[in-house]
Amino acid sequence: MKITHIILFAAFGLLTTVDLTAQGIYKGASLSIPASHLQISDQMTTNLIFPFAIKSVDRGNRNILVQKANAVENILQVKAENSELQNSNLTVITEDGSFYSFAVQYKEVPQKLNLKIQQAGISDLADFGKRIQAESELEETARKVATKNRSMPALRQRRFLTGIALTGIYIEKDLLYFQLRLENQTNIPYDIEQFRLFILDNKESKRSASQELEQSPLLIYGNAERISAQSNQTLVVVLPKFTIPDQKHLKIKMMEESGGRHLKIKVKNRHLMNAMKVD
Missing domain, CATH: 2.60.40.1550 (SARS coronavirus X4)
Structure with a gap:
């Protein structure tokens, strides 16, 4: 499915609303x-x-x-x-x-x-049980995760002297923290156009959007807009806890604005099962 950066709203349809009846x-x-x-x-x-x-x-x-x-x-x-x-x-x-x-x-x-x-x-309102933590608490935990050493064999992709690597998965209070290392060994800054996480069938169709289930981060700690030239940096992505069904995987995808250095890695359910507690 092709996405445009500007959505043209039809004047007669913009204010249409959908009414829902409560459930309890x-x-x-x-x-x-x-x-x-x-x-x-x-x-x-x-x-x-x-x-x-x-x-x-x-x-x-x-x-x-x-x-x-x-x-x-x-x-x-x-x-x-x-x-x-x-x-x-x-x-x-x-x-x-x-x-x-x-x-x-x-x-x-x-x-x-x-x-x-x-x-x-x-x-x-759906009953999610525990309420999501305050953003300040999320940031503090994400900061701790960002400073930790690698806790797993890295899942990585490198292209054109740039790279993305998943180096740790942590869990605390029903939230998953993904530790990601970004690198740019060139003299050309890498501007990030898209940073997405979604669950996808292992066997992808040509129109892969048909298989996607977007995972929306509660917080991204770090610079998710640019990787400066000749630099490395850490991102911590916070998501509500989840597991991955059979025959599926989590794809982490990063796309360069006005460029071709697109990067992606696959995360399987067995990697999530090894999530560590945040000390």
Whole structure:
């Protein structure tokens, strides 16, 4: 799925909202949430604009293509793999704990391409158990991780005298901390256009977006914008804890702005199982 840096909003569709009904469990009784209707096409991109950053996305059918727009955390772009898509569903949870459910239907020309999603009410909040730590606490833990020595055989890729390496995975309070080393042994600074993490099938299709499940960092500690010439630096990426299903892997991908020194590494579930505690 091709992403553009500028999303053109149709004037008649920009203010469209999706209303959701609350779900909860009260003394053994449950209330269902009727899904909002969503039309998608294989020739046109539907944009869902949420009030908060997207925390997780689940597709009922792998032929639904999803990914976040470049440089933003709250816009989800959706397409169909092909015109054979059967009726399915899409679930989105945002970082404030809000839950959104969509009944997805193929439509060659969707009636609305840009949907501004209405903020969920207090009773729509999903129960994640423990609340996310304060950002200052995350930064302090990330700082500790950044100063640690390598704790695992590095997973790395080097190209054109630049490189990225995963050198440690740590866990604390249901959060995973990924320690990454970035290097640039050239005299040309490396400006980072994209830094993404997503779970992907081991066997990637030509339209790999159909298999992607974006992982949205709670915090990136360090300079995620540039690697200066002749330098090395450390990034610590903080994510809610997760494991990787069979036949899938976590891909960490870094792309250079106006350049070709793109880098990526694969992380398997066995690497996550060796996550160390932060002392």
